[in-house]
Amino acid sequence: MGIHDELGSLAMAASLEFSNTKEGGRPLKASVKRCHQLLNRSMKVGVSDGRFFIGKFHCLDKQGNIILYDTLECRPIHPSSTRDVDVHLSTRFPQSKGTVEQRNLGLVLIPAKCRTSCLVEGSIEEKLTLLSLQEN
Numbered sequence: 001m002g003i004h005d006e007l008g009s010l011a012m013a014a015s016l017e018f019s020n021t022k023e024g025g026r027p028l029k030a031s032v033k034r035c036h037q038l039l040n041r042s043m044k045v046g047v048s049d050g051r052f053f054i055g056k057f058h059c060l061d062k063q064g065n066i067i068l069y070d071t072l073e074c075r076p077i078h079p080s081s082t083r084d085v086d087v088h089l090s091t092r093f094p095q096s097k098g099t100v101e102q103r104n105l106g107l108v109l110i111p112a113k114c115r116t117s118c119l120v121e122g123s124i125e126e127k128l129t130l131l132s133l134q135e136n
Contacts (some may be wrong), residue, residue, distance in 0.1 A: 022062055035060055037129075038120060043068060045110050046117035051075045057120075064112030071108040073102045 028036070038057045045066060046052040055068030077099045120127070 042121035044119040047114045
């Protein structure tokens with residue numbers, strides 16, 4: 001099971017466990033530790049309309065919504081179906097088939113129902129550590 005498959009259940013468990021844990025009290029549960037390990041990591045989140053967002057993980061609520069900061073939105077640009085416009089634009093703005101339009105957004109909330117993928121940047125050792133925590 002990948003990290004993106006478990007974010008919703010992780011959020012619910014973390015919110016329940018974190019509310020029962022006070023500073024200086026009991027140690028944090030595994031799901032809360034997993035959320036803490038994701039904080040400030042670079043993350044690429046795909047959404048159902050084909051866009052993806054690259055930003056740093058800020059938080060996850062109990063509904064599974066993700067908030068990223070310093071976010072870059074990437075939107076694939078598909079060639080137009082009308083030939084007249086294509087011919088006119090191709091002379092002025094040449095585009096390859098895999099062109100992506102980008103813009104900086106800052107803080108972004110990505111609803112769980114729109115999320116299709118989630119990739120966390122990190123070394124192989126860090127990814128193995130995150131996966132081993134998921135199995136506990």
